[in-house]
Amino acid sequence: MLSKNKAKFIISLQKKKTRDEERLYVIEGDKIVGEFLAAKIRLHSVVARPEFLKSLHSDYLSYAGEITEVSFDELRQISTLKTPHNALALVPIPETCMNTDNIPGSLCAALDFVQDPGNLGTIIRAAAWFGIKNIICSENCVDVYNPKVIQSTMGAILHVNVFYCDLKEFLARAGERNVPVYGTMLEGRSIYKYDLDNRGIILLGNESKGISDELKPFITEKIKIPGINTGTPGIESLNVSMAASVVFSEFMRRRVNKSEL
Secondary structure (H helix, E strand, O other), X not given: OOOHHHHHHXXXXXXXXXXXXXXXXXXXXXXXXXXXXXXXXXXXXXXXXXXXXXXXXXXXXXHOOEEEEOOHHHHHHHOOOOOOOOEEEEEEOOOOOOOHHHOOOOEEEEEOOOOOHHHHHHHHHHHHHOOXXXXXXXXXXXXXXXXXXXXXXXXXXXXXXXXXXXXXXXXXXXXXXXXXXXXXXXXXXXXXXXXXXXXXXXXEOEOOOEOOOOOHHHOOEEEEOOOOOOOEOOEOOOOHXXXXXXXXXXXXXXXXXXXXX
């Protein structure tokens, strides 16, 4: 049975301030809770219907933390979803530090003022699929532990590190190391005609304003995704998460082709 205090506490984690103070965030859904347990992530607690708990492998329960059996109505009271699933869990926010020494030899993404939770979640999911391990966000991006972001990642948050920092300083340090910065811009050159490297930073901008003016000087390679109907009413540009998926895919395709040579 779910106590009123526990329910109130879980609901309070919908706010970033509380998440930062408690160092906890919420995941919802049978699939994502199951994947966290399968990955042997030690959870703070699991709130779930009896049938979900019975379906778990016995080894997983040792990573579940405090377990509370609840009814569907109780889950509905604390869920952020219109139709709750059978399980919800509280996860400790990991203490991770960005290692800038790894920047020169790898490919990562940098996000400038991405505000929509669904966009950030989808970008994380695409990054995981295409093998990008690190995403660096400007300090004004949406919080990665926002419930809608976590839900949109569909578990991919397990495989991607997300950091927040002053992007201007980050890109300046990258420039000192001659790390290429690929900026997605309408006036760029077609990504399909570009000689893409296996390393560098893919810079993606805000949903409506694009890359901010203060970051544009750090771009060394201006790229764009050409479209047949660009400029046609109703088809002005790609959503930032869609653009990220296309760009990540092209970088991966080049890596695969090079490895087969």
